[in-house]
Amino acid sequence: MKTKLKIILTLTVGLLSIISAFAQKPKPCSLTLQGDKLIGKCEEGIFTNLEINLGKEYVAIDSLTLFKALPKEGSVTLFGQKKVPTRFEITKRSGVPQVILKPDKNTPRVGWYTFDNPIFNNNTINFIIDMDPIVPIQKEDLEVILQTRKLLKDPSKWHQNDDRICDDDIENGKYSFYCALNTASTMVAGEYNHRNAVMQIMRKQIQKRYPPGKKWRHRFKDYNNMPETSFKDIINIIDEAETIIRKELEKKSN
Known part of the structure; x- marks a missing residue:
């Protein structure tokens, strides 16, 4: 009985480790300009849909335009179910400006995350959300x-x-x-x-x-x-x- 319990505990800890490791992998995401909004999704992970209300219509979007437009309100959808009010701002990490999303503070188990490695292509922004990034030290x-x-x-x-x-x-x-x-x-x-x-x-x-x-x-x-x-x-x-x-x-x- 003790041996069986030990095996079950070992397998459980191993499974949790795999789940934890998967959860920390960077999540590919994209946003597309649609009039006065940026609307998009992530392929997997916590945030299945994202929306930024820019406040006015734009014909094109690049990093300078986006950085000047923020901060703005919007939303993220968690696991395809719960839509959460979210503020999108500009922050600096290791001296580099980045977009950071801040879900409503009453949302359980969701922190603030940055758009990492953004690529602006026409009216689409491709980026990743790294849940636990390694940040260069300065x-x-x-x-x-x-x-x-x-x-x-x-x-x-x-x-x-x-x-x-x-x-x-x-x-x-x-x-x-x-x-x-x-x-x-x-x-x-x-x-x-x-x-x-x-x-x-x-x-x-x-x-x-x-x-x-x-x-x-x-x-x-x-x-x-x-x-x-x-x-x-x-x-x-x-x-x-x-x-x-x-x-x-x-x-x-x-």
């Missing part, structure tokens, strides 16, 4: 780490009740893990990028601590609020991320 990322350390300089500056709303954290001078990173990113770069190199490295460090297939709604929020997470655990992740970033910057300088 000097600014180290500055974000150092600023995060200043905000979380001792346990009295950390709290374990993250709601991903950071205004009160800033006002009280007491931060969740996510809000410390969010605030530090804004202080250093002038804006917050949800999937900059620092955030991505730390997401992976959090994920490494748990079995494959563990479900997260928001990795920073969930990890921060877990009863077993300590201030030392948060600092350990910051230490690991700083080591990775310093090593990568050293390689680039040689």
